[in-house]
Amino acid sequence: MKRVFKILKILALCLGVLVLALGILLFVTFSGGLPIADGQRLDGVEVVKDGIVSAFIVDIDDHSVALVDAGNDRQAQPILHALARRGLGVEAVKAIFLTHGDRDHTAGVLAFPRAEVMALEPDVALAEGRAVKSLFKHFASPRPNGIKVARPLRDGETLQVGGLDVRVFAVPGHTPGSAAFLARSVLFMGDSAEATKDGKLAAGHWLFTENPAQDRASLRQLAARLQPFAAEVKAIACAHSGVLTRGLAPLAEFAAGEKGH
Numbered sequence: 001m002k003r004v005f006k007i008l009k010i011l012a013l014c015l016g017v018l019v020l021a022l023g024i025l026l027f028v029t030f031s032g033g034l035p036i037a038d039g040q041r042l043d044g045v046e047v048v049k050d051g052i053v054s055a056f057i058v059d060i061d062d063h064s065v066a067l068v069d070a071g072n073d074r075q076a077q078p079i080l081h082a083l084a085r086r087g088l089g090v091e092a093v094k095a096i097f098l099t100h101g102d103r104d105h106t107a108g109v110l111a112f113p114r115a116e117v118m119a120l121e122p123d124v125a126l127a128e129g130r131a132v133k134s135l136f137k138h139f140a141s142p143r144p145n146g147i148k149v150a151r152p153l154r155d156g157e158t159l160q161v162g163g164l165d166v167r168v169f170a171v172p173g174h175t176p177g178s179a180a181f182l183a184r185s186v187l188f189m190g191d192s193a194e195a196t197k198d199g200k201l202a203a204g205h206w207l208f209t210e211n212p213a214q215d216r217a218s219l220r221q222l223a224a225r226l227q228p229f230a231a232e233v234k235a236i237a238c239a240h241s242g243v244l245t246r247g248l249a250p251l252a253e254f255a256a257g258e259k260g261h
């Protein structure tokens with residue numbers, strides 16, 4: 001009996017150390033990030049904080065909107081509350097643009113059955129649960145989740161949803177089908193980049209990025225591609241941190257800083 005207690009004690013101690021290490025790792029990872037400001041309004045864009053992630057409501061007109069990502073909550077409560085504050089309901093959401101197929105960005109999709117769901121082609125299977133992220137492929141098996149991507153997106157295309165223009169850029173790295181979207185002068189980065197507390201843009205955290213080198217290369221390419229439209233970009237919105245409002249500058253600075261590497 002004594003022996004059993006001793007083993008249990010050691011196991012509990014190991015578990016404690018593991019939890020502590022994980023806690024420290026998460027703290028170090030997220031403490032440098034600009035906090036998400038729930039309800040922050042830019043011109044035609046509203047930030048909705050859903051725990052550790054954000055989704056964005058993008059105005060189409062007075063009574064219809066698009067979403068960039070759908071949050072981590074299966075019932076999409078934070079988004080529904082934000083819509084309700086404007087007197088809008090589920091049916092107001094006409095389109096959902098997924099920055100990538102990870103669950104913390106797609107969980108709320110099914111709460112909007114009338115919305116057309118769009119994602120870059122390489123992440124469609126991940127978004128629909130028919131594929132598992134390569135980081136987890138040894139621990140999990142695919143399980144279709146009911147999400148149907150109505151329209152696979154292509155790099156470089158511009159979509160019109162009502163009067164709203166959405167420009168699509170492939171930024172592979174965090175996942176193979178990670179996308180950045182430019183809509184209403186906001187550049188939505190998903191998990192491909194992070195906003196830091198001192199107003200800079202950093203690459204996606206290596207711990208959660210499938211291919212960190214590819215992510216950095218994608219950000220450099222995006223900076224070059226957007227240079228001709230620099231005046232159109234008023235803000236940069238990352239999914240797990242706050243919105244940067246210095247135009248394209250943070251991305252251009254990131255790219256310039258990468259040149260010597």
Ligand SMILES: [Zn+2]
Nearest residue numbers: 102104191239
């Ligand atoms: Zn995420």
